[in-house]
Amino acid sequence: MSIFHASAEQLELVESFVRPLEELFPVARLHRAEHTDYDNWVTAAEFGWFGISLPEEAGGIGLSVVEEALLFAQFGRHLISPGFMAASLAAKTASLSGNDELAQKILGGEIPVAIARQTAAGITLVDAENAKLCLVISAEGTKLFPVEAIQQRALLDRTQWSIALESAALPGNPIAQASEEDIGASINLLIAAQLTGIAAATLEMAVAYAQIRQQFGVAIGSFQAIKHYCTDMVMNVQAAKDMLSFSAVAMAGNQPDHRFQVASALVVATRAAFFNTGKNIQIHGGMGFSAECDAHLFLKRAHVLETLAGGLKASRAALRAENSIFGKDAAFTG
């Protein structure tokens, strides 16, 4: 049964993909300043993680965006560098530009890629210190540049958001590019997926803590205020997960309204991630506020991903531009 949602087979397949994640990417690694997810770049390429939805002829795994979205939700949970999303989007960008050779090299893990968002001032690079290519996202689509072509790079910070941020000027001619029309839904889907993973991880963290932490002689999870926060968190997760699966299936099937569904998924997941990461800190009390606790890492990553998507405000505006099948002249389809 997969006209609306991911099938049992798809879910099972992704389960097998995610097994190595806990060992390779424990969240605790982010507490070590010297860690970099690019240490596992080649391993990730060998697992096929960068080309889940690209056809086998193009060097991909030949599955669909449904499996890809489910995998990236797991990446979100593990706070894996957004560079991994850059690899997938860069391979798609190269392939859409007709540069299959470049796509193959990216998929093979030969050329590490970083991600950046175009802003009014130039570009903001994220975790770009180990990359050779940089994928720049803007409202127009994606552009791919060699890292050495990027001028005026300046490290903004590497601690505040628990990831390295740099500013730079927007370079000239890209070596590959894709229009928003061709790649926008892929960007939004992968970001929505990671935000959904963050919302789910923080829900689990909060519920686990609410069951063990005792005050007034009982678990704090027996207090209604805490229960009701947790309930709102689980509803956010349910909504974001089901919306993600629904929109990915619509996209894989090239349904006429798939852009609407994906744009909805991004808005729902962004708000879910902000709410859940914030409440997770609250439920952890004083410890939740400490740097030692993982809670803040999720909040910070949610901000980084939201920024890469162009910001919640822009995501809402993008949704405004799409047509719902429930709109005025729209026809329902099965």
Next chain:
Amino acid sequence: MSESLDDFRARARSWLQENVPEHGSPMEGPESREYALAWQKRQFEGGWAGLTWPQAYGGKELSVLQQIAWFEEYARAKAPSTHNALFVGMNHAGPTLIACGTDEQKAFHLPKIMQGEVIWCQGFSEPNAGSDLASLRTKGLVEGDELVVNGQKIWSSYADIGDYQELLIRTDPASSRHHGLSWVICAMDTPGITVRPIKTMAGPAKYAEVFYDNVRIPLSNIVGGLNNGWKTAMATLSFERGTASLALQISLSQRVEELIAANDDAGVSDTLMDLRADAAALRAMSYQFAIKSETGPVGSEGSMIRLYFAELAKRVASASIDIFGIGAPQVLAEHGLGFDYFDSYSETIAGGTAEIQRNIIAERVLGLPRGSR
């Protein structure tokens, strides 16, 4: 040979096009009863009644995908809201009888409900037993082969126009809490019953107070066994939102689209886009839930969808007032946005308040410890 889903949808669409009543339902009283029964009868005659009910009782037992297609088309055709006087019969009483009733009870009542002959109402809440339903006090004493009922129910929707009531009473006088209760079928024309309609903040008299003065009900009307009523009542509450609510959920998406079409003010656009995305997510959640429930028991996840729907419905209704203002014609009209807005306040109260739903989700979905109540 079975019909393809597309053909099914096309057939539903054209039937609805020809048969959906031109005018909305009268707001209350006998006219609203006649309207609801006529619409149900028409659906039955067209072969569109009891879509989710077992074939053994005259239902259609459609697949989940067909149900989804039907309710999408139902909403698209702007057919009468499924949250009307038929709601209790179709969505509570019918399913409860199917699950817990005797063969005689099923054979007598189910066809009447499906064919649009009777209206059911629910008599659970009492003045002092709302969220704490198990504290109810209306008594039924066994006398020979009858129960003699005395007491009072309140907030019983459609009791003034109902033929039968699902009545939850204490039949073991020595019992307390959820022990010693019985779920009985109460014919509303039995001597000793007085119904006093109560107006809602939205205007119409939608629910009622019901008084029972030595009301005699045959023991054969007990559903699920004497003093075993709590179990039956829990079954009833679990049916509160079946796939019938899909039509309501889809019409929520339609209402959001109407607001978007009517409004170009950047100031409320963020709110509208959140509503739009949330309505899309509600649809994704409900379809997932419906698909899962076809293959096995789904547990308390339904409470999440119910609560999500309730709060979203309130937000949509409130946004429509913000956008149009209190004096706009579409707000003031009968069946207008003003009515919808006031009526939406009941969403987080009726059928278990939002707070109670949150307790249920926290304890049954998340496994958090029960607290003091």
